[in-house]
Amino acid sequence: MRYYADGALLGTLQTPGSAIPSGHSFTLGNHATYLHSSYAFGGEMFQLNIYAKELSGEEIKRMADAGMCSTKEDENEDVRVLKWEDIVKKTRTGTVTEFIPDQCVEEVERRMDLLAECQQSLEESEQTLKETVKKKEIIEQTLNQTQTKLNSTELQLENVSTNLNRIADNLQTTLKQLKKCNQTSQSWDWDLFSLDIYVNTTISSEVAEQLRSSWDNIAEMxxxxxxxxQFITFLKHIDTDECSEERPWTMLHTKRYLNKVFTREDANSLITMWDEISGSLVGVKMTRETVKLLKYITKNCTD
Structure with a gap:
């Protein structure tokens, strides 16, 4: 057996070469069988380790140079079979006092400070984790709400798409009506409704019928x-028909008729111009603004 102090070989001792058997108790500081104060170890133990191989002088020297307070990993960790950190956890008998070597106090305090910092950092990390989890829950809740809104929006888009298709169908119908409008709108004389007998008056079924048939008896003449x-004034004078007061004489003052020879085509147009539109005017209050709007619509329809 070789024994060292501070990494230096002090001497050797001849001992039997028997191995430590397994399956038995291992006792430090007293007799394994006869525990007695006379056998008690009265010194100090620190960082006691047993290895499964004989360490070389160089390995022991490096171990001593590192110091008993070293935190470096043991280079022979793979063959360290009995470890000091495990020994101090075992059952103790008698008087055993834990201590810190004087040369290790500073290192232990440094480690405790580092441990305190780690503990504080851990607590802060736990708090951050809790806050992060809370934020995650809020984000998940927001995402769920957003998903619900997206689903609602998707449904709304489907409804909008349906409405757009309906509008497209209506536009097609309107286009057909506009084509028809374009063929007849040039005959409508909306200034008729600027007369005092029509202004601020709601068009009734009777009035609509008068419009439709007002020229039936006189257009041929x-x-x-x-x-x-002068001719228009003469017509008004000789017109004894009961509808003469409501007859829209102002139409004859338009560019289409005034100072022109009245033809068969003009007569037919005058007789039929209100046939398709008069029914649509029933219930409409003829204000001056309404007349302007009808003129605008007719103009754009014609264009």
Whole structure:
């Protein structure tokens, strides 16, 4: 057996070469069988380790140079079979006092400070983790709400798409109506409704019928005559029909008729111009703003 102090070989001792058997108790500081104060170890033990091989002088020297307070990993860790950190956890008998070697106090205090810092860092990390988890829950809740809104929006988009298809169908119908409108709108004389008898009056079924049939009896009489202001005045004078007061004479003052020879085509147009639109006017209050709007619509329809 070789024994060292501070990494230096002090001497050797001849001992039997028997191995430590397994399956038995291992006792430090007293007799394994006869525990007695006379056998008690009265010194100090620190960092006692047993290895499964004989360490070389160089290995022991490096171990001593590192110091008994070293935190470096044991280079022979793979063959360290009995470890000091395990020994201090075992059952103790008698008087055993834990101590810190004087040369290790500073290192232990440094480690305790480091441990305190680690503990504080751990607590802060735990708090951060709790806050992060809370934020995650809020984000998940927000995502769920967003998903719900997206689902609702998707449904709304489907409804909008359905409405757009319906509008497209209506537009097609409107286009057909506009084509028809384009063929007849040039005949409508909306200035008629600027007369005092119509302004701020709601068009009734009777009035609509008068519009539709107002020229039935007199249009034929005007064929071949030039429509002048004097002729229009003459017609009003000789017109004894019960509808003469409501007859829209102002239409004859438009560019289409005034100072032109009244033809068969003009007569037919005058007779039929309100046939398709008069029914649509029932219930409409003819204000001056309404007349302007009808003129605008007719103009754009024609264009």
């Amino acid at each position: 005007m064929i071949g005559f030039t429509i002048t202001d």
